[in-house]
Structures are given as structure tokens and as C-alpha cells.
Amino acid sequence: MKILEVQLGERAYPILIGECLLDDAALLREHAAARQVLIVTDSTVAPLYLSRLRAALADCQVVEAIIPVGETSKSLANLSRLWDVLMANRFGRDATVIALGGGVVGDLAGFAAACYQRGIDFVQVPTTLLADVDSSVGGKTAINHPGGKNMIGAFHQPRAVIADVSLLATLPERELCAGLAEVIKYGLICDAPFFGWLEARLPRLRARDPETLIDAIHRCCAIKAAIVGRDEREQGERALLNFGHTFGHAIEAATGYSEWLHGEAVGAGMRIAADLSQRLGLIGPEEVRRIDRVLTAAGLDRQPPRCGAGQALDYMRIDKKVKAGRVRLILLQGIGHAVLTGDYADDALDATLKAYFD
């Protein structure tokens, strides 16, 4: 097991990354137990892992809430339902919410915990690679609004993250690949050596080799923790973590947040961002080829929907990075070197959007 201590302000918490952690009752009791525990999970994960987690928390008053699987569950209705469950069971300020699931479960459960009595403890047990490397660090929680993804939310740091790579054994192939998109992202934005490491190890990651997964998750969380530690409230550098996301959001919005997995959209979004970076002369064709190869090796090769360049731009404008009306973009100046900028030629963006969305 590897342990990463995330230091954020006055609060620090551990990310425990290893095998078979869900069966380690002592570990769970140390990091995830309270007198009152609400486990939030989804309809796919519940039959696989809920009873094991419950068994490890036998001493607590455990209540569970099972939400339908999928992005549409990040809704105000489900958020309200979680608050109702907490209230109905008279949970106090010292209760803990455990998110057993992927990003959807974590975002929803974390937001419920952030606002219940103005903030109660929250522990994550990710069951997807994407949640392991993305939601584990940063404290972002949110629900979607009909007008945009993650538009309503809070920053709420977990008390602990228990990243058990054994849980990834049941992860559908598509979801594994979607998670790899975020893994690749870390290399692209700020860690060229890690990108090189990945180029050699995608087959092993796709075969779910536990040690390789533990190494990759640890590296991604360490990168994210360093960035978030320098910029907790996303005033600057942290925005780089959204590399590929602005274009990805457009893809997700154009397809009603239902056909594409978030990571798949980010994967396609990174290709689009690389294309624009090349058009602007920031990177060369060899770098674009390396990026394309890695994404393809990760199983990420879906074509964006042909919703029209204008429509795509419209969706992008809803992005939280919009400042004074201008869409700011994260572009690559090289592999391992991303920049956030509103200073780009509109006709290059237009050409990129036409190439992918028209």
C-alpha cells in the first residue's frame, strides 16, 4: 500500500492506495468510521461492494442511499434526497458520508456532506480509475444544472480517500479507458517523464496490473495535490487540470450528458486542444502524433458529434473559465507544459472547431 498525504491549508488527509483495502476492517475503521455513517453508492456498485463495506463498519449506525448509475444522478433531486435521508435518521454534525463509487457518486455525496449542517465529514472509496486520479484530490464536489455541468457545488476536502485498485477488476473496459484519459492528462499538462512512462505502460494498465495501477494513481494524485496545494481555489494554475475539459464539456453538452463518458470526452477534448495548439504554432506535428498514439493506445478514439462549430462554441461559453465574456483555453506549449490563455487567434479556434464539429 502507498500512502499520499495531501496537505491543504490547516487540513491534511491521506490517500491510501493499495490492493484489497475494502476487506481491511481495521483500516476502514481508522479512516472512515463514525458513530453515524451514510454510505452513498449507485445501482451498479451496490451489488458488488456495498455489503463488504457495511461488514467492515458493523459498529456504526449505517444508512445507505443507492442512486441510479450515471451522470444524470448528479441532480438537485438526488442531492435533496440525501439531505432527507440524513435528516430522517437524525444524523448529527459528527456523522460521516462515505462515497462508494465513481465520480458521480463522489461529487453528489461530497456536495451533500459539504452542505449538511454546513459541512460534515466525507470519505471517498473510489470504484473507478477516473475517481481514483481525479476526485481523490481537490475537494471539488458538485451537481449538474440543466444549463451546465458541475455548475452548482462546493469545495469540501475529504477526511480520507481509500483507493482500492482491486475494485477496478469489475470496471467496464470503457470506464477504464475513460479513466486513462485523465491519467494521460497529468503527463501532458506538467510531467513529460510521466508521459514517457505511460507510453510504455498502457498495455499493462489496460490489463489492470495492480502494481502499475498503484504507481499511476499515486503519481497522478501527487501531481494534482501539488497543483491544488499551490492554488486551492482555482485562481490560476489549478485551471490547467481542466486541460481537454472545455472542448470535452461541449461534446458532453451536445450529446445530452448521456452518450459519452466524461473521460472519453476529455480524451477527445485533449486531441482537439492539441490540434488547436498545433494550428497556433505552439507544438509541432511529432508531438501531436505522440499524443494521438497514446490516446489511441488507451482506447480513446471516438469522434466528436457533428453538432456544428457554432453550437460547440456556444456550449464552451458556459464553461466556468469564461472571464469577462472571453472563453479562456488550456493549450499545450509542449508535452508536459500546458498554459491557460485567452490570448489566441479566433480563426484558429474556428478552424479547429470546424474540423471536429462541422
Add this chain to the structure above:
Amino acid sequence: MKILEVQLGERAYPILIGECLLDDAALLREHAAARQVLIVTDSTVAPLYLSRLRAALADCQVVEAIIPVGETSKSLANLSRLWDVLMANRFGRDATVIALGGGVVGDLAGFAAACYQRGIDFVQVPTTLLADVDSSVGGKTAINHPGGKNMIGAFHQPRAVIADVSLLATLPERELCAGLAEVIKYGLICDAPFFGWLEARLPRLRARDPETLIDAIHRCCAIKAAIVGRDEREQGERALLNFGHTFGHAIEAATGYSEWLHGEAVGAGMRIAADLSQRLGLIGPEEVRRIDRVLTAAGLDRQPPRCGAGQALDYMRIDKKVKAGRVRLILLQGIGHAVLTGDYADDALDATLKAYFD
């Protein structure tokens, strides 16, 4: 005009306390203007002051949301409506929400701002004495849940508070008295000299003398800022600010959050807390008499509903100060000296509850 700088962590903000501030466009533009502004107000305040605030913000894109007056507006439905308004107008992360109103408007608007895009700027323009002295400091925002008051919320500090005592001219007498309950509370919990100052000045405060109001508001905000500065997340000392509130919540819950104003309930709650403090031998009859006299001089003499002691205790258990199942209470060890404790004789509490609620 008096200015109090509230220093909380990395963020500081000013509370501006004076006369005719709403007509000072330069002041408002300095502290409350952004490119996009959502003004949240209620159906009582809107016809009185909304046009004046709008006039001062003529340069901004101003959108308004008018909620029905009253505590029941602190609902998930209204919160959701504010998010819809922000989304529909494509407000960005650099937008500002201004709360023009009392505590209900401030709590709702502040919570909407806290969660919109995970937190946008928030400015308060209180129109009640209670909001001046209570909501101005501390960053507490919330909505009510059918099962309890302020159960869902966030800590979100404002960028500025503009406390214009001229706006109190239109405040109904009952609301003024309710605000005085919180003013008296500050003296009782930690400032005996201020309590003495108040004993001599309640007639002037009830006559709404601007200078006396400015002095009282300044003192209350300074006291609260000092306490909150030492305990931003309500781990300890800050709980003292809830003096009278646990009993008050029981009164409000027993009357469906509709018949009593919050401050009226706090006023009655402070009498009940003083009674219990005397039964426990913490204070003597002379102190209880001084407290009763001041509350009566402030127009606070309603009798709690006869809902039954058991029912009242049940409502109290929902309070956020419950720890490990035990209701902790704030009691007086003297005028100007409150303590939070779970260590009290149950039969004394029972006798107090029977005296007031049976």
C-alpha cells in the same frame, strides 16, 4: 460612517455602518459592483429600496430576484430558482450576488452565491437590525429543511457589508425588537459593560436614533468578528453566539416557523436559558431580574407555546450542537459570561422546560 474590518483567514472585508449609504453610488460601486450583479430581495423590501440600489449600479448588468417575505422562503425551491436565474443570464464566476433584505434574504442569497460555480462574490445590504448585527459577520448561509432550521448551508464570507441604518426607518416595530434580542445577546454572552450601556439606551434604540444604532451595530459586529476570528468553523467559542437559540429553535419549530420572528424566539430562549442557569445555581435572582428587565424594555415578552416539555426537548435534539446524542446548552455563569456545556442536571432542564412549555 464607521468601518469595521473583519479579518478572517486570508480574506478580509469591511462592514460599513452609517446613514444614507444606499444613495452613495460611489461607495456602492466600490464595494458591490461587478460586471454582472444579481440583486436578491423580498416582496416587502423591493418596493422600498430596490430602485435606489439599481440606480446606483447603472453600469452593471443587473438582474433581480424577488422572493416572498418570510422564513418559509429559505427553501430549496427558492435556492434552485436563484441558480436558475444565474444560469439563465449566463452569469460567470466573476459575478456578484447582492442580498438586499433581512436574514432570510441574506441566508438564501449567500447560500446561492456560495454554491454557484462553487462560490461567487456576495455583498450584503441588510435592511433589518437583526441582519445588521447577526448576518453581517460569520459567513453563515443556509436554507431550512422541513426537519429543521438552517440544516443545509455553507460558510461563505461576504466581500462587503453595507449597513445603512437609514433603512431601519421602515422596519416594523416587531422586527426592530427582534433585532434587539440579538443585540442584548452580545452583552450577555461576553460583554458586561455593553450590557450596562444597553440598559440605559434601549429607549433611544427603540426610537431608532441613528447614532445610537450605529454604535450598537458596530459594537455587536466587533464582538462577533472577534469570536468568529478565533473560531471560524464553530468548533468551540463560536457556539456561544447561539445563546438562546436552542430553546428559541424549539419555539420556532413548535409554531411551524411562522408565528414567531427568529429574534423574538431568541429573546424568549434567553429568558429560558437564564432560568435554567439560575436553577443550576450558576447565576442569582438579581441577574435574572436585570435580564428580564432589559428584554421587556426591548419589547420582548411573548410567552412560549405550550407544546409540552417533551416535545420541546425533541425539537432541541435536532439542534446542530447535539454531540454524541447529548443536547449541549449555552448557559450563563454571570452577565457577560456564557458557557457551552453538556454537563448539566437533567432534572433542572426538565423543570425549566415544564415551566415554559407545559
